[in-house]
Structures are given as C-alpha cells and as structure tokens.
Amino acid sequence: xxxxxxxxxxxxxxxxxxxxxxxxxxxxxxxxxxxxxxxxxxxxxxxxxxxxxxxxxxxxx
Numbered sequence: 001x002x003x004x005x006x007x008x009x010x011x012x013x014x015x016x017x018x019x020x021x022x023x024x025x026x027x028x029x030x031x032x033x034x035x036x037x038x039x040x041x042x043x044x045x046x047x048x049x050x051x052x053x054x055x056x057x058x059x060x061x
Contacts (some may be wrong), residue, residue, distance in 0.1 A: 022053040029057070 027050040042061040050056075
C-alpha cells in the first residue's frame with residue numbers, strides 16, 4: 001500500500017535581524033539635515049531618524 005503524503009504548511013518568513021535590533025531598542029540613529037535649525041521654546045532641536053526602521057526622535061540641546 002502506498003501511504004498518502006501530506007504537505008507541510010507554509011513556513012513563516014524569517015524576520016530580518018535589522019527589525020529585531022530596532023524592536024529591542026538598538027536603533028541606528030542618523031541626524032536629519034532637512035531642518036538643521038529647528039527651534040522649540042528657545043532650545044535647538046536636533047531631529048534623528050533610524051536608518052533601519054525609519055522611526056524619528058527629537059532631542060533638545
């Protein structure tokens with residue numbers, strides 16, 4: 001007798017390590033040069049964007 005072969009389900013795609021790093025808080029911040037002199041409440045604001053995931057943050061100096 002020949003046994004029927006059942007196909008396995010589709011495998012989950014492996015997430016790239018880049019997104020895993022960002023998800024764990026290890027972003028790769030780069031200064032955005034589009035608005036170098038943004039001022040908020042009298043303080044110079046530096047804008048950063050993560051090269052991997054695109055998240056943005058602001059830092060007052």
